[in-house]
Amino acid sequence: MADSSAWIFFLSAVFATYVWRFTGVMISHRIEANHPIFEWFTCLAYGIIASLVARTLILPSGMLAEVPLWQRLTPMVFAFLGFYLLGKRLWVGIVFGETAFITLLWFGEISSL
Amino acid sequence: MRQSMKDLETNPKAVLKGIRNAFGVPALLLFSAMTGFGSMAQEQGLSLYISILSPVLIWGLPGQVVHVELYGLGAPLIAIVLGVAGANARFLPMTLSMMPVFDGAPHNRRWNYFLAQFISINTWAEMLNRGHQIKADRRMAYFLGFSLTCMIAGIIGVFNGYMLFESMPKMISLCLIFLVPIYFGLLMSNTIHPPFLLAFVSGCLLGPPMHLLTQEWGLLLSGVISGSLAFMLRNRLKGSGNIKEVNG
Numbered sequence: 001m002a003d004s005s006a007w008i009f010f011l012s013a014v015f016a017t018y019v020w021r022f023t024g025v026m027i028s029h030r031i032e033a034n035h036p037i038f039e040w041f042t043c044l045a046y047g048i049i050a051s052l053v054a055r056t057l058i059l060p061s062g063m064l065a066e067v068p069l070w071q072r073l074t075p076m077v078f079a080f081l082g083f084y085l086l087g088k089r090l091w092v093g094i095v096f097g098e099t100a101f102i103t104l105l106w107f108g109e110i111s112s113l
Numbered sequence: 114m115r116q117s118m119k120d121l122e123t124n125p126k127a128v129l130k131g132i133r134n135a136f137g138v139p140a141l142l143l144f145s146a147m148t149g150f151g152s153m154a155q156e157q158g159l160s161l162y163i164s165i166l167s168p169v170l171i172w173g174l175p176g177q178v179v180h181v182e183l184y185g186l187g188a189p190l191i192a193i194v195l196g197v198a199g200a201n202a203r204f205l206p207m208t209l210s211m212m213p214v215f216d217g218a219p220h221n222r223r224w225n226y227f228l229a230q231f232i233s234i235n236t237w238a239e240m241l242n243r244g245h246q247i248k249a250d251r252r253m254a255y256f257l258g259f260s261l262t263c264m265i266a267g268i269i270g271v272f273n274g275y276m277l278f279e280s281m282p283k284m285i286s287l288c289l290i291f292l293v294p295i296y297f298g299l300l301m302s303n304t305i306h307p308p309f310l311l312a313f314v315s316g317c318l319l320g321p322p323m324h325l326l327t328q329e330w331g332l333l334l335s336g337v338i339s340g341s342l343a344f345m346l347r348n349r350l351k352g353s354g355n356i357k358e359v360n361g
Binding site: 003006007008009010012013014015016017018019020021022023024025027028029033037038039040041042043044045046047048049050051052053054055056057058059060061062063064067072075076079080083088090091093094097098101102105 | 137138153159160163166167170171172173175176177179180182190193194195198201202203204205206207208210212213216222225229230232234237283284286287288290291292293294295297298299300301302303304308312313314315317318319320321323324325331332333335336337338339340341343344347
């Protein structure tokens with residue numbers, strides 16, 4: 001049945017994710033608490049998440065790919081400006097970024113008519 | 114008066130504090146991101162049950178997206194396993210680096226295998242940045258309150274996206290999708306520890322070209338290179354306190 005194969009695919013995806021978490025806990029239980037590996041792995045996590053953010057922004061898949069690159073990068077600059085110049089509040093950065101994004105979409109729509 | 118993180122005396126209070134701190138930008142983000150995922154799952158023909166269970170059992174958006182995309186394409190099982198594993202590999206370093214937060218806690222360490230399921234970028238950053246402000250024996254309760262709130266917001270989001278897929282204006286969908294890079298970009302760049310910042314900046318620079326090089330393992334490779342580079346340079350970074358010197 002197509003239905004049961006959907007569940008097999010899904011549970012495999014679940015397994016493919018949990019195996020990383022499981023390994024992480026297992027390693028952490030086998031080494032002492034102030035081992036430098038913890039800092040190294042935190043650096044790795046930062047590096048991977050940063051790559052993910054940059055990929056989503058610069059090489060997006062799906063709907064976001066239809067928006068021109070500069071219309072994705074400019075709002076990001078606004079988000080960072082809002083966040084770092086106005087007291088490091090996440091919602092301020094988000095409002096700045098989204099406002100710029102909507103504004104550019106709006107004008108982009110008009111100029112393409 | 115708001116209760117400070119240090120004074121959480123009982124587990125229920127710590128759970129409530131976690132719920133309250135998640136209720137806001139973190140929950141909103143999960144709701145939005147998972148709305149995007151729900152629309153996508155509907156579009157690709159995933160059943161509602163699997164779509165709703167996806168944030169609970171996978172709980173990592175990139176892997177969830179890869180699963181749905183490849184499923185929609187009719188890809189073979191092995192491609193899905195490898196694709197999801199590659200997209201969600203960050204959970205190994207994230208889980209490993211977060212475990213010391215629970216070190217002083219009295220719970221049996223086997224519970225860590227359960228707690229690890231709730232780790233996401235959101236909850237990981239929260240515990241690394243603020244976990245130490247909480248008494249060690251209240252951290253698990255705080256973490257569960259915070260994470261479960263995010264997860265429930267995510268489930269509601271999937272349901273929302275799945276149901277409203279056809280009627281949602283494109284502008285709103287785009288804004289929801291765009292929220293994800295903004296939020297994680299700000300969240301992760303906001304660290305005072307120079308090696309983490311260097312890992313973040315070099316990861317941003319290296320991520321896209323490495324993704325072009327290999328779609329499945331690009332993120333992992335780029336993260337491992339930039340993270341290891343930052344780790345190797347950590348003593349120099351701490352000494353000078355100036356990132357540009359080393360980076361330039």
